């Protein structure tokens with residue numbers, strides 16, 4: 001077990017990172033799928049065969065192309081008001097990825113700040129912060145998000161704010177734990193002795209050394225955010241119709257569950273594939289970034 | 297007939313960077329009542345060769361040997377099931393890290409009685425009595441009470457005593473002690489070694505002691521095998537090894553003893569020997 | 581980390597069979613819970629006051645009212661008192677079991693909770709049992725067969741389960757098993773044909789007690805799909821966690837010792853390794869309670885399962901904010917209690933904490 005070619009210092013080069021990342025086949029597949037989804041999202045107006053909101057009254061609940069009665073121009077069929085499902089899914093990717101990015105950015109930035117403060121100063125500040133995080137964690141995340149959205153009013157932006165808040169404790173705890181282990185290490189003490197200021201110590205000395213677990217957690221939060229946003233949409237508390245958000249599409253499709261399986265199947269499949277791709281990447285990132293797991 | 301006979305043992309590990317030969321053509325014999333010491337620096341394949349003899353290596357290891365018999369029975373050809381009836385009973389092994397070698401989730405009593413349950417037909421009460429007897433034999437005070445303790449409640453030396461008691465539970469014919477004292481305090485080391493030697497003499501066991509420590513060798517062994525990078529460099533009885541070492545490597549090892557150090561630091565082997573010089577004098 | 585080679589001394593030096601250390605441990609935990617409880621109650625309290633709109637209207641549920649009526653209600657609901665008085669009043673209510681009353685039905689929130697909770701509990705228990713019963717063996721198997729196709733299949737499925745939007749998964753199962761095969765019903769807890777009094781609140785048990793032919797089977801068919809849906813994510817998490825814990829444990833020295841004692845692989849893995857691997861897994865299972873309740877919100881909505889998840893969602897939509905407030909408090913309180921229980925259980929399986 002010890003004969004693996006180990007380099008002692010944490011990953012420095014992109015090359016080494018890629019070496020470990022690419023050894024995980026799933027991660028590479030996840031990355032590829034994610035890039036495809038990203039491409040479709042960015043270039044949605046060019047990729048999508050139809051306008052996502054145009055209702056074709058002649059083509060209500062048209063089945064997908066491969067089943068009986070399908071039409072080639074409507075690859076995945078149409079929904080109850082004759083909109084092209086495929087195009088709506090492509091536009092939906094925009095929302096999901098956007099939600100993921102915003103939520104992760106919000107919760108990472110605030111979580112890391114709060115966690116740094118808690119882990120660096122310890123004492124009362126720490127206690128108060130951690131108690132507040134405990135309080136957030138005492139609620140089931142979706143319930144808290146649901147209630148927050150009820151307070152703020154349904155909608156995409158409020159859903160994102162709510163999900164960010166629900167995600168916050170994980171980043172705070174992680175940063176705090178990492179800071180506390182790093183703080184006691186020699187290099188931090190050395191720079192302290194050398195006269196480095198508090199802010200400099202926190203951001204330039206300690207933070208870069210806690211990045212690996214944060215990146216892995218950020219990937220997890222990204223996929224969780226997509227799931228939560230879709231769930232809120234499904235419950236009618238996220239994006240509002242006719243927005244082509246995947247969860248919202250599912251909510252609209254529910255009543256056709258017995259008549260038109262495709263209206264229900266494809267939006268969920270889109271969520272699953274996206275989330276799965278991100279989680280696969282997350283596993284690969286963990287392998288590549290976490291030196292402790294770099295064996296076998 | 298020797299107790300354990302090994303001829304031309306080769307162990308190869310599959311690793312991420314291709315096959316790795318940890319033991320390369322080692323042969324050895326141990327008789328009943330004999331103490332064999334295996335010395336060699338870290339990574340020289342001492343543990344791996346003994347684990348191979350017991351069939352305890354992970355599946356990534358490929359073990360081959362011209363001969364590997366215990367008490368005349370072929371250990372390589374034997375089914376796993378049959379081998380398990382021998383190891384733990386007739387061959388027992390104790391390890392370097394006594395605390396880590398005991399399961400933290402079970403009491404030491406459970407762990408010693410477990411061996412008796414699997415290898416003997418003793419009843420519950422008889423097993424407990426035997427465990428108490430064993431604890432007494434290895435010098436653990438208050439055995440009745442100690443049996444109910446968890447490993448983390450005991451010191452390293454106590455844990456090693458528990459390991460020894462467990463190994464002795466079924467009166468093994470051969471005991472393999474893999475660096476039994478390395479992890480212990482100096483004062484405790486001596487006690488444990490004395491205990492091992494006393495028990496070995498009492499039961500007329502074969503004993504293989506793996507060590508880095510030439511002092512331990514001098515104190516305990518009848519015969520010595522010197523190993524380097526998976527190969528046997530020299531084999532001799534303990535007196536002739538210390539008096540007239542044949543290979544350059546053994547000489548170097550002996551001169552690395554603190555007693556023989558000149559100047560204010562200890563020399564390292566690599567400072568004055570190349571691999572080639574070492575293997576030249578090697579025996580097979 | 582006490583002990584050592586003491587040769588004399590009181591024979592029962594650390595043989596502490598009594599409950600005292602455990603109780604002290606539990607009280608310690610409770611002490612930490614108090615600030616959390618206060619915080620949670622503060623959130624539940626502020627919730628209604630943060631809502632957009634007039635709290636008097638929100639709390640009375642009346643849409644139009646004269647200024648006189650407004651003042652009257654304000655006084656009646658105690659909203660004209662200073663905030664902190666209102667909060668302490670609320671807190672006092674909580675401690676005496678007063679979680680407010682529904683604006684719509686006027687029933688006490690606690691009564692509804694107590695009525696609906698068994699349905700959620702039954703569903704969650706079945707789900708967690710399913711998740712543990714499948715997840716632990718799957719994780720162990722994957723660890724033992726590490727690197728093989730079996731490992732890859734198990735871990736691949738676990739990742740799919742972990743990534744699953746369960747509200748969609750539920751719909752898919754309904755399409756297939758209820759719609760296409762016609763095997764299972766779509767909503768509710770038991771067929772309307774059967775009627776019997778609630779004894780335990782668990783439909784499976786009550787149907788047995790009722791002695792009505794076919795009632796148990798009916799309850800089971802209603803339960804099965806929601807259970808699968810709710811179990812999906814915990815199952816995946818438990819399988820992944822078990823595998824990694826097991827891999828770690830399998831490399832430990834004491835596993836080698838067990839093998840050196842001649843124990844069968846079954847015993848080495850199933851007793852020596854698993855017992856240690858379960859320690860982190862139990863924490864994971866404990867953490868799934870929050871996940872389960874979040875999942876229950878979706879699962880109960882899809883299957884019209886009359887539990888607290890559906891109750892909360894319905895209340896949000898009906899703007900019955902008093903119920904939302906009380907429900908939040910009750911659910912958070914329950915999660916805190918379960919976490920406490922998990923801590924205690926953790927202490928029980930891990931001798932290093934117990935002593």
Ligand SMILES: Nc1ncnc2c1ncn2[C@@H]1O[C@H](COP(=O)(O)OP(=O)(O)OP(=O)(O)O)[C@@H](O)[C@H]1O
Pocket residue numbers: 001002003309310311316318336337338339340341342343344345354356508
């Ligand atoms: N499971 C394994 N997979 C791959 N290589 C292994 C494995 N176990 C041992 N090795 C390698 O085999 C070589 C011999 O190891 P071994 O443990 O026998 O050394 P040793 O002589 O006992 O050293 P020490 O004195 O440190 O215990 C080492 O280089 C080690 O890295």
Ligand SMILES: [Mg+2]
Pocket residue numbers: 342343344474475
């Ligand atoms: Mg060794």
